[in-house]
Amino acid sequence: MYRHLERRLVEHLREFLRRTYDLETANIVVEQPPKIEFGEYALPVAFELARSLRKAPRKIAEEIVAGVGEISGFEKFEVAGAGYINVRLSRAEFATAVAADQSPAADVRPGKVLVEHSSINPNKAAHIGHLRNAILGDTFVRLLRFAGREVDVQNYIDNTGAQVADVVVGFLHIERKSRAQIEALAAAPRFDYVCWDLYARVAHWYEEDKANLQARAATLHSIEEGNNETAAIADLISVAVLKRHLETMDRLDIEYDFLPRESEILHLHFWDAAFTKLKEAGVLTYENDGKNSGCWVMRRAGTAKHAKTNAEDAEVNAENAEIKEEDQKVIVRSNGTVGYVGKDIAYHMWKFGLLGRDFGYRKFYRYPNAHDCWISTTDGEKDHPHFGEVAEIYNVIDARQSEPQNTVIEALRGLGHGEAADRYTHFSYEMVALTPRCAAELGYTLSDEDKARSWIEVSGRKGFGVKADDLLDALIASARKEVDARHPELSEVERAGIATQVAIGALRFFMLKFTKPSVIAFDFNDALSFEGETGPYVQYAVVRASNIFRKGGYDPESFCRDAADRISTEDFAKYLTGESGNDIWELWLAAAKTSYIVGQCIATTEPAYLAKHGFQLAQLFNTFYHRYPILSEANVGRKKFLLVTAAVVRRELIRVLGAMGITAPPVM
C-alpha cells in the first residue's frame, strides 16, 4: 500500500513537471520526513531543479505545491524548510485499506529463481559461519516467495574434495576403523561431531610428518576413480554428515529442494561439455610457456584493462589480447585435470540451462512436513521435479569467494551469455569470527597478538569454532530457564516448545540484524541475549498483542477483516488526528511498510532491513501498548479502533517474523 502510493505520487509529479516546466525527470527521489508530523513523504525535488530552472528551491517548491492538484489518496502538499515538499496521506482512507489488507498486485518478474546456500563441506559438523550463510539464504528465499517469485533452493555438496578424503584418512590410518565400524559410528547421533574432532586430528597428523600427506593423495585418487572400498567409505561418510547438516538446518526451519553433488558433475562429465564450448568461444587459451605452460587458462576477473577514450581502444585491446601470467587463472592443469573453477563454470551453465546435460535425480530426505529433498545421482528416478534452467540465480557465498565467483560470471559472458551473467548474483556477506573472549571461553589459548584483535577467524581445519548444534542447544537451554521461571503452570512439552521457538527467534534474528559487509564477532553474551534488539523482543510484541484478544475474548483476524464495518471513515479520521492520533498513525504507517521493505531487501540483497523493520515495528507497538490500555477503554468506538490497530500490527509482525523464518509462541 505504502509502496503503491509512493509510485502514484511519483508518476503524478513527473507528469506535472513535464507539463509545467517541460522537464523529463528520470529519477524523482522520495524520502521520509524526519518527523511524522511533517507528513509521510518528503520530496527534495525542488533542490535538484533549482539549477536548471534558475530559481530558488523554496520558490519552485511553492509553485509545485500550488499547481500539482489533487491526487487520490493524498491530502495535501506543503513547503517546508529551504524547499522540501512534504506530502500528507489521507489517513482514514489509508488505514481502511491497510486493515483490509488491500495491496494492489505488484508486477512480479517472470521466471524461476534459484537460490543456492549452505554448501557445507560434508566432512564435519556445521558451525556458526554456516549458520549465517543458511539463515541469510533461507531468509532471502522467504523474501522472494513473499514477493510472489517461484524459488528453487539448492545446497551444493562438494563430496569429492580433499576435506572428505581427510576424514577417510583419519578413520583408516589414525583410528584404524573398518568399514563396518565406520558405518556403525555414522548411524549413531551426531556423527558430524566425531568427524569434527577427527578432521582436526588429521590436519595435525599431516603437520607431524609430511610423508603422511601421501595417504591423502592416495585416498583422493581412489575417491575420484570410484568403485572401490575407499570411495564407498568416503560416500558413506559424506552422506551421513550431509544428513546431519540437513537435520541441523531443519531445527531452524531451513529446507532444501535439491542437493547437487560434485561427484555427479564429475561422473556425468559436465566439464567435457563445458570445455568444448569454452574453447570454441575463445574463453580459454592454451599456454605454451611460462609457469602455466601446458595449462588452459582464462583471464582472472577484474584484470582486463578498460579504455578511457576511443583513442585508447585499440591499444587496450592489444594489451588485453595477451594475459599476463599473474592475471591467469588455471582452469585445466597441465596433467589434463580440471580445477574447481572449471567445474563451477560447467555447473553454472547447467543452472541456466546452457550446458545441454542434466543430473539424475533421486529422493534423498523427507522433512517432517512431507516435503522431499532431492539429490543428484548418475542414474535417477524417472519422475522428478525439473531443476535448473532458471531465469535468475543467487549464490549465497561469503566474500572470500568473490574472485572465483566473478571468474565464473566472466566465463558466462565470454561464452556470449551476457544476459545470464547479468542475472547471476553473488550474494556476498562477511564471515562470522569469534571475539578473543569467546575463543578463550571455548578453551583456546591465545597469543598476545590474538588477544589484541577485535576478532579471530574460525578454522574447521583446527577444530576451532562454535558448532551450530551446540549454539542451538545453549540457546534452548537458556530460553528454557526463562520459560520455566515465567510459566511453571505449563506442561513440559509446552515449555520445551516455547523455549525452542524463542531460541530460534534469537538465533535467526541475531544473524540477520547485521548488514552483510559487517564481520560478526561472535560472543555468547550477545547471541544469548533475549532483550533489546533481538528476535524474542519482536516475538514478545506479538504475544502481547495476542494476549489482548485472548483476554478480551476477541478474534484478531476478524478485526482486520471487518475493520471497515466496525469503524467508519470519520472515526478513523478522528482517532488518527491530534497528538495521540499522531503516535498511533506512526504505528499504522510502519505496519503498512512490510511489502515495501521486502522489495528493498530483494533489490539490495540485504535482509538486515527486514530485521530492522521488525524491531522498529515491535518497538512502536510496545510504546502504544504501554500508553493506551485497550480492554479498559470506556469509549466503545475508540476501543474498537485500538483493537483494530493491535490486530493489524499483530498481523504485520507475524508476517515480518515469518519472512525471517521465526514464529511467535502462544505465550512468553
Added chain:
RNA sequence: GGGCCCGUAGCUCAAACGGAUAGAGCAUCGGAUUUCUAAUCCGGCGGUUGCAGGUUCGAUUCCUGCCGGGCCUACCA
C-alpha cells in the same frame, strides 16, 4: 604489488538513489498510577562520523590522497 571490504557513542551495530536536529541496542545512572504491561516502558549520560583535501545549495554517504584493520590474489578443493 594488484583487487575487494571495513573504520560512526565506552562496547556491538544503523542511517534506502547525497538531504531536515547522525539513530538503536548493550553497559551505566534514575524512574514506571497494582491495568491487555517488566523478555516491557520513560528519562539521564554518552559523537570533531580515522585524518586531510575536493565536488555540491547540502557529504557518514560520492571522488582523490594518507593512516589503521581484514579478506582474496595456488597446476588444494
